[in-house]
Amino acid sequence: VQLVESGGGSVQTGGSLRLSCAASRYTYSRYCMGWFRQAPGKAREGVAVIISDGTTSYADSVKGRFTISKDNAKNDLYLQMNSLKPEDTAMYYCAAEVLNCRTAYWRNGAAGYWGQGTQVTVSS
Numbered sequence: 001v002q003l004v005e006s007g008g009g010s011v012q013t014g015g016s017l018r019l020s021c022a023a024s025r026y027t028y029s030r031y032c033m034g035w036f037r038q039a040p041g042k043a044r045e046g047v048a049v050i051i052s053d054g055t056t057s058y059a060d061s062v063k064g065r066f067t068i069s070k071d072n073a074k075n076d077l078y079l080q081m082n083s084l085k086p087e088d089t090a091m092y093y094c095a096a097e098v099l100n101c102r103t104a105y106w107r108n109g110a111a112g113y114w115g116q117g118t119q120v121t122v123s124s
Contacts, residue, residue: 001023001024001096001112001113002023002024003021003022003023003094003095003096003113003114003115003116004021004022004023004024004115004116005019005020005021005092005093005094005115005116005117005118006019006020006021006022006118007019007020007118008092008118008119008120009119009120009121010121010122010123011084011120011121011122011123012122012123012124013084013085013086013122013123013124014083014084015084015122016080016081016082016083016084017081017084017120018078018079018080018081019035019078019079019081019092019094019118019120020076020077020078021033021035021076021077021078021094021115022074022075022076023075023076023077023096024075029052029072030052031052031096031097031098031112032049032050032051032052032097032098032099032101032106033049033050033068033070033077033094033095033096033098034046034047034048034049034050034068034094034095034098034101034106034111035047035048035049035068035077035079035092035093035094035095036092036093036095036109036111037088037090037091037092037093037120038090038091038093039089039090039091042090044093044109045059045107045109046059046106046107046108046109047059047062047066047068047079047092048062048066048067048068048079049068049098049101049106050068050069050070050077051101051102055102056068057101057106059107061087062081062088065081065082065083065084066079066080066081066082067079067080067082068080077094079092081120084120084122085122086122086123086124087122088120088122089120089121089122090119090120091117091118091119091120092117092118092119092120093114093115093116093117094114094115095109095111095112095113095114095115096111096112096113096114097111097112097113098110098111098112099111
């Protein structure tokens with residue numbers, strides 16, 4: 001299984017970015033998928049997950065600004081990020097088979113597969 005993220009970049013405060021995660025030899029529809037991020041000197045944190053039935057969950061810090069979605073036919077996962085803030089600056093990772101998605105513990109970041117990450121930088 002290979003997960004490849006794309007769409008990162010540098011934007012100013014208030015801007016938008018859309019991250020994508022493409023999977024090879026994998027079926028998104030069966031599992032919980034998610035986005036996590038890690039800023040320099042900080043622990044990795046959960047951003048959002050989407051369960052096989054389409055149910056989504058978000059970190060409080062991104063609710064109302066970020067939207068996770070997936071295209072099962074294309075095996076693509078997305079993260080639309082709006083109203084970006086400097087504190088959103090981090091390396092963003094796509095994850096497959098995220099554990100505990102129906103509880104708050106998905107934020108702990110236990111997952112079966114990870115992408116290599118894509119950098120998001122938000123300047124003030």
